[in-house]
Amino acid sequence: xxxxxxxxxxxxxxxxxxxxxxxxxxxxxxxxxxxxxxxxxxxxxxxxxxxxxxxxxxxxxxxxxxxxxxxxxxxxxxxxxxxxxxxxxxxxxxxxxxxxxxxxxxxxxxxxxxxxxxxxxxxxxxxxxxxxxxxxxxxxxxxxxxxxxxxxxxxxxxxxxxxxxxxxxxxxxxxxxxxxxxxxxxxxxxxxxxxxxxxxxxxxxxxxxxxxxxxxxx
Numbered sequence: 001x002x003x004x005x006x007x008x009x010x011x012x013x014x015x016x017x018x019x020x021x022x023x024x025x026x027x028x029x030x031x032x033x034x035x036x037x038x039x040x041x042x043x044x045x046x047x048x049x050x051x052x053x054x055x056x057x058x059x060x061x062x063x064x065x066x067x068x069x070x071x072x073x074x075x076x077x078x079x080x081x082x083x084x085x086x087x088x089x090x091x092x093x094x095x096x097x098x099x100x101x102x103x104x105x106x107x108x109x110x111x112x113x114x115x116x117x118x119x120x121x122x123x124x125x126x127x128x129x130x131x132x133x134x135x136x137x138x139x140x141x142x143x144x145x146x147x148x149x150x151x152x153x154x155x156x157x158x159x160x161x162x163x164x165x166x167x168x169x170x171x172x173x174x175x176x177x178x179x180x181x182x183x184x185x186x187x188x189x190x191x192x193x194x195x196x197x198x199x200x201x202x203x204x205x206x207x208x209x210x211x212x213x214x215x216x217x218x
Contacts, residue, residue, distance in 0.1 A: 007072060010048040019050060019071030022064040026075070031064075032057045036073075060091055068094060082111060090116050095139035099125050116140060171217045173209040179216070184209050 010016050020039035027038065036053030043049070050072055058065055058075040065075055079085040089098060095117040100108045102123070112120040118138040119128040129136050129148075137146035145155050173181075184205045191202040 007052060010050060010071065013048060015070055016042075016044070016048050016050065019069055019073060022062075022067065022069045022071075023053065023055075023073060026055055026058055026062040026064045029059075029062050030057055031055045031062065031075070034076075060088075066092065082107070086111060086114050090114075093140055094142045096142035097121065097126060097128070097138075099123075118142060118146075171213040173206065173213050175213060177216050181209060181212055184212070 010019070020042070023039055027033065032055065034054040034056050036051045042051070053071075053073045055064065055073065055075045058077060060066060062075075063069075064073060065077075077088060079088060095115075097119050098112075098115045098117040098121070100111050100115075100120060100122050102108050102111075105122075108122045112122060116139050119134070119136065121128055128134050132148045135146035135149040135151040137143055146152050147155065188202060188205040188209065191198040191205065
């Protein structure tokens with residue numbers, strides 16, 4: 001590689017084979033090579049250099065649209081609506097990073113909020129990983145967990161939940177026995193979790209359960 005070069009070579013021979021497999025699969029299924037050369041014409045004797053490649057007429061039946069190629073290959077898919085492009089992007093089982101390109105900031109935010117990826121960069125690519133304040137990680141099959149930012153620090157910690165009861169009560173409403181408590185428990189939950197909680201009713205049911213628990217302990 002020379003100092004004036006823009007694109008380097010692949011670093012792992014087996015990855016060259018993966019890129020070739022994906023590209024051949026796409027071409028055999030009707031993809032059109034807009035730039036670049038077919039894998040059979042690559043000059044691997046001079047190093048693992050793959051010509052930058054752009055493909056059109058691609059779809060999600062092709063490996064290059066479903067699997068991780070990790071090579072200088074760009075499949076281009078036209079779309080007509082926001083709904084269509086969001087569905088196409090989310091069809092992948094991977095979700096590490098994504099980009100949205102538009103001068104409409106409202107549209108960019110709207111689309112970014114619906115993409116199932118670990119990060120979204122608007123009008124740029126990958127720069128989120130260089131910001132150590134932002135958590136970096138993927139969604140779906142692109143990994144679990146995060147590094148960088150507060151979330152990245154917490155992944156190295158063992159978080160423990162501790163609750164303390166003063167221990168002065170000889171019974172609690174959730175303790176055995178449960179006989180006769182079920183209707184009040186149902187009412188308690190319904191009044192607590194409803195769209196409009198009925199706190200008066202909730203309080204009455206709680207007091208009723210408290211009295212029943214104390215009576216049952218005797």
